[in-house]
Amino acid sequence: MQVFSSASWGGGELYVLDLTKRLIEDNHNVICITKRSNVIIDKLKSLNIPYFTLPINGFLDIKSALSLRKIIEENCIDIIHVHNFKTLFPIVYAKLLSKTKPKIILSRHLIKRAKKGILYNWLYSHIDRMIFVSNMALEEFFLSSPNMDRSKCTVIHNSIKSSSSGHSELNIKREYNIEKDTLLLTFTGRIVRDKGVDVLINAFSKLSDNNVNLIIAGVGDEVYMRGLKELVKKNNLSNRVFFLGFVKDINSVISQSDIGVFPSVWREPFGLSIIEFMQAGKPVITTNNGAQKEYITNKETGVLVEPNNIEGLSQAIELLINDKELRKDIGLKAKEYFENNLSYERFYKKIISTYK
Secondary structure (H helix, E strand, O other): OOOOOOOOOOOHHHHHHHHHHHHHHOOOOEEEEOOOOHHHHHHHHHHOOEEEOOOOOOOOOHHHHHHHHHHHHOOOOEEEEEEEEEHHHHHHHHHOOOOOOEEEEEEEOOOOOOOOOOOHHHHHOOEEEEEEOHHHHHHHHHHOOOOOOOOEEEEEEOOOOOOOOOOOOOHHHHHHHOOOOOEEEEEEEEHHHHOOHHHHHHHHHHOOOOOOOEEEHHHEOOOHHHHHHHHEEEEEOOOOOOOEEOOOOOOHHHOOOOOEEEEEOOOOOHHHHHHHHHOOOOOOEOOOHHHHHHHHOOOEEEEEEOOOHHHHHHHHHHHHOOOOOHHHHHHHHHHHHHHHOHHHHHHHHHHHHHOO
């Protein structure tokens, strides 16, 4: 059983969906639990993956626990993989109520200190294995000294499945009337304040080279996005900054890009968008305040800058714009690092080892 943690679509939901697909390919019987979410349900339906919708709303959600117990017993579930503490309470209740007593695996997708107290100590005692997506996430969790058995914890860096090589109808330069020799600087992902897209636009406005356009692909906070579009107008960049909205084939956007930029102002636990560019052999600029330092060496497999540093980000972009060979070299080394250390098969084998 794979349990989606949120009703919205993001990197965590892609993680669960890809893992579900890979488990099915490996002849495991998998069912999914999700909140009521059109985007997640549509994806599960299109892949013909069995699923159930439940509120899974925390400490007092006994109703979900009773439904889960029935699902566990009827489907002979022996592993429950949970991806958020908020959904864990009804899962644990269901395990205790069921006859089969499945193993509970929890993936921790955040950099955050553990909560403490009798209730959480009880919860930790019912987790069989805990997976952290980065060393930083693991160390931060234990800073509050929770009563969690550290020997049950492991770090498994995120991965993504191989990018599709299928033809896409989206041609960015043709669609937005961009000259063929113009470089494309690209951000992909959720457009929220934590991701620092406003910092990116401000840094972009300072570039001395006009032969580069900024592509922003994704959806997010509507108020924040309106502010970003106002910022673009204020800096007279409307003919050089393009908001693509939600893009179904994000790999096509990446393949047409020259540089990926991810100026997160929060500590990224492990950014999937970043490694999508690395997998494609594209150079990436990102911040150094999260787990990025665990898989990016500055000016070798990417470029690292301080968060919220508009001038520093602008200089890093200028560096890659002006040095084609450096762009190529960083992209090749990033791809090599991905293949040797972050491949999906490597990730999958580590996940499977926690299920045993």
